[in-house]
Amino acid sequence: MSDQSVVDGLVRFVRARFATDDFIPLHAPVFAGNEQAYVLDTIQSTFVSSVGAYVDRFEADMAAYTGCERAVATMNGTAALHMALRLVGVEPGDLVVTQPLTFVATCNAIAYCGAEPVFVDVDRHTLGLSPAALDAWLAANALVDDGGRCVTNDDGRVVRACVPMHTFGHPADIDGLVEVCARWGIALIEDAAESLGSFYKxxxxxxxxxxxxLSFNGNKVITTGGGGMLLTDATTGKRAKHLTTTAKVPHAYEYVHDEVGYNYRLPNLNAALGCAQLEQLDGFVARKRALADDYRTFLDGSDLTFVVEPDGCRSNYWLNAVICQDMAHREALLAATNREGVMTRPIWALMNNLGMYAGCRRGPLDTAQWLEERVVNLPSSVPPEGAR
Structure with missing residues (x-):
């Protein structure tokens, strides 16, 4: 197929799949369940702020769904990342290894702690942090000292944590990352903002x-309008709840705070929306996976390579993605589809190319650079049932 025939066919395919001739966004929320009833119930109860039954329910339901011991809700995904870094002991001056191919919030949360991101490459088949690249950077630049800390060879900076991101909902190579982090004494924090409903083995x-x-921004698989969640063990979860609730010591009427805390609580109003959305998550993911199958079938034999879930994984396909032949091909696809009212978007600019992170340490980033020049996201909202 010629480039133009692929674009024309893609536009027709997307419009048929979403059953509209109007503008088609990249990812829009769907409210088709108990959202209005639960939010109205919250308003009528007057418990619309950070205390209320829906916050407790949302946390319990999310813990049950994901299989973690404790889930703690936050006001957004970035706050959850910041708190996760604090919980594992990231301090000013520390180094935190992450991937350059991510949304800026991953790095911003590191900067909030006074720490510095270190960028290592991603794997092409997962789009996520590469265990081999992580191990290679550590072997070349760090050692484990007598106290079991991972420190840099040149200036003794502590490498405190590693933050992989499950890009577009596709799980990174978690087994490999767990093994490398354990061997080097580094805490592993998963940025799963995009991967609610995705499973690894x-x-x-x-x-x-x-x-x-997790993140529940308006463009995620389920949304609370704005919101996030920490997934962890019972002990860490208890501390997370305390810190995100301004470190307030429970008391019937006194205001006693025993350390610097954070007002990162998710309002009950938002949690009510989340409870209704979570009830529909399995159906949303099934329809998104069906859309991904349709994209893959349509694009077979074209000059666009559809990004599929890694072996052994079940992805939510939060954002469907294709790999173009080169930068020129990418730019042509973006221009043509957006001109037709079908929103497409390039992958993020690499974090090491942003001014505030340009001076950070990094390893070779060949794969990340290759992907940055070629990856385009396609419309990925939960499609209407039965539309083709």
């Missing part, structure tokens, strides 16, 4: 490391 993403984080 039968286990939900976000529960393999010390802490995992």
């Amino acid at each position: 039968g286990r939900h993403t976000g529960i393999f490391g010390a802490v995992g984080t």
Whole structure:
């Protein structure tokens, strides 16, 4: 197929799949369940802020769904990431290894702690942090000292944590990352903001490391309008709840705070929306996976390579993605589809190319650079049932 025939066919395919001639966004929320009833119930109860039954229910339901011991709700995914880093002991001056191919919040949360991101490459088949690249950077730049800390050879900076991100909902190579982090004495935090409903070898993403984080922004698989969640063990979860609730000591009427805390609580109003959305999650993921299958079939034999879930994984296909032949091909696809009212988007600019992170340490980033020049996201909302 010629480039133009692929674009024309893709536009027709997307419009048929979403059953509209109007503008088609990249990912829009779907409210088709108990959202209005639960939110109205919250309003009528007057418990619309950070205390209320729906917050407790949302946390319990999310823990049950993901298989973690404790889930703690936060006001957004970035706050969850910041708190996760604090919980594993990240301090000013520490180094935190992450991937350059991610949304900026991953790095911003590291910066909030006064720490510095270190960028290592990703794997092409997962789009996520490469265990081999992580191990290679550590072997070349760090050692484990007598106290069991991972420190850099040149200046003794502590490498405190590693934060892989499950890109577009596709699980990273978690087994490999767990092994490397354990061997080097580094805490593993999973940025699972995009991967609610994704499973790695039968286990939900976000529960393999010390802490995992989720996001419920308006463009995620389910939304609370704004919101996030920490996934962790019971002990860490108890501390997370305390810190995110301004470190307030429980008391009938006194205001006693025993350390610097954070007002990162998720309002009950938002949690009510989340409870209704979570009830529909399995159906949402099934329809998104069906859409991905349709994309893959349609694009077979074209010049666009559809990004599929890694072996042994079950992805939510949060954002469907294709790999173009080169940068020129990418730019042509973006221009043509957006001109037709079908929103497509390039993958993020690499974090090491942003001004505030340009001076950070990094290893070779050949794969990340290759993907940055070629990856385009396609419309990925939960499609209407029965539309083709």
